[in-house]
Amino acid sequence: xxxxxxxxxxxxxxxxxxxxxxxxxxxxxxxxxxxxxxxxxxxxxxxxxxxxxxxxxxxxxxxxxxxxxxxxxxxxxxxxxxxxxxxxxxxxxxxxxxxxxxxxxxxxxxxxxxxxxxxxxxxxxxxxxxxxxxxxxxxxxxxxxxxxxxxxxxxxxxxxxxxxxxxxxxxxxxxxxxxxxxxxxxxxxxxxxxxxxxxxxxxxxxxxxxxxxxxxxxxxxxxxxxxx
Numbered sequence: 001x002x003x004x005x006x007x008x009x010x011x012x013x014x015x016x017x018x019x020x021x022x023x024x025x026x027x028x029x030x031x032x033x034x035x036x037x038x039x040x041x042x043x044x045x046x047x048x049x050x051x052x053x054x055x056x057x058x059x060x061x062x063x064x065x066x067x068x069x070x071x072x073x074x075x076x077x078x079x080x081x082x083x084x085x086x087x088x089x090x091x092x093x094x095x096x097x098x099x100x101x102x103x104x105x106x107x108x109x110x111x112x113x114x115x116x117x118x119x120x121x122x123x124x125x126x127x128x129x130x131x132x133x134x135x136x137x138x139x140x141x142x143x144x145x146x147x148x149x150x151x152x153x154x155x156x157x158x159x160x161x162x163x164x165x166x167x168x169x170x171x172x173x174x175x176x177x178x179x180x181x182x183x184x185x186x187x188x189x190x191x192x193x194x195x196x197x198x199x200x201x202x203x204x205x206x207x208x209x210x211x212x213x214x215x216x217x218x219x220x221x222x223x224x225x226x227x228x
Contacts, residue, residue, distance in 0.1 A: 058088055058113075058130045064097045065090070071177050077104040087113030087130040103132040108142040111181045119159040121149050128156055141185075173224040187219035 059065070072085040082104060083090040089107065093099035116129035126149055127134040133152065134143040149155075171180055192198045194215045197208035217227040 058086075059100045061100050061102055063100045064093050065100075066097055068098055073109075075107050075109065077107045080104070082107060084109055087116075087132070103130075103145045105145050105147060107145045108137065108140060109134075109145075110142050111177065111184065112143055117156050117159050119152075119155040121151050121155050124149065126152070126155075128152070169220055170226040171224065172226055175224065183220065183223050183225070187216055187223070190219050191215035 068083050068090060069085045072083045072090070075082045075084050075089075080091075082101070083098065084107070089101050089103050090098040091101045112127055112134065113129050116127050116134075118125065118127050120126070124135065126146070127136070127143060133146050133148050135146050136142075137144045169180075169184065175183065191212050195208055195211040197205060197212040220227050
């Protein structure tokens with residue numbers, strides 16, 4: 001075979017190989033595009049991606065933290081000092097850390113964490129948050145940690161079913177904790193005056209409870225809070 005003929009044959013082989021590689025690359029690209037399209041369609045059919053949920057909004061008893069959350073308060077019970085923040089109690093732990101502990105009976109807080117449930121048993125009215133039971137002490141104007149009352153589970157389930165659980169309140173104007181406490185208490189008193197319904201008194205009127213919640217929400221929203 002002459003040199004010219006060999007060069008022509010080699011040139012055709014190169015062209016055929018290039019076409020084969022091009023067809024392979026095109027097929028691969030097409031496959032990837034189809035796979036991507038199918039993934040997008042499947043994601044749209046399934047709705048927005050689910051955000052992983054935290055197992056709980058409160059730290060567990062026994063957890064240790066190196067630093068206390070900003071805005072914590074010191075509470076003294078039977079000569080012992082506790083740190084309280086957003087429904088959790090802390091005590092000094094090893095090597096300068098703080099350990100989450102169970103709420104001590106008799107501890108008083110002026111503000112309950114969002115999402116607490118209020119419920120009545122007999123003539124008593126209780127509040128439940130982070131596996132802790134409280135009662136309102138009018139003389140001390142605070143919530144005091146108490147022992148779990150008999151029949152608490154049934155009462156809490158009833159309160160949740162009738163919509164008597166507490167609203168969620170979020171400050172929009174960087175109100176301090178003290179300001180939030182004052183606003184919530186003043187709005188609570190205003191809502192009671194407007195509706196004649198006092199959740200602390202242990203009333204169980206569902207209609208009045210709804211009126212009270214709406215009045216409370218209106219008062220708090222007027223002071224720069226978002227209520228849910």
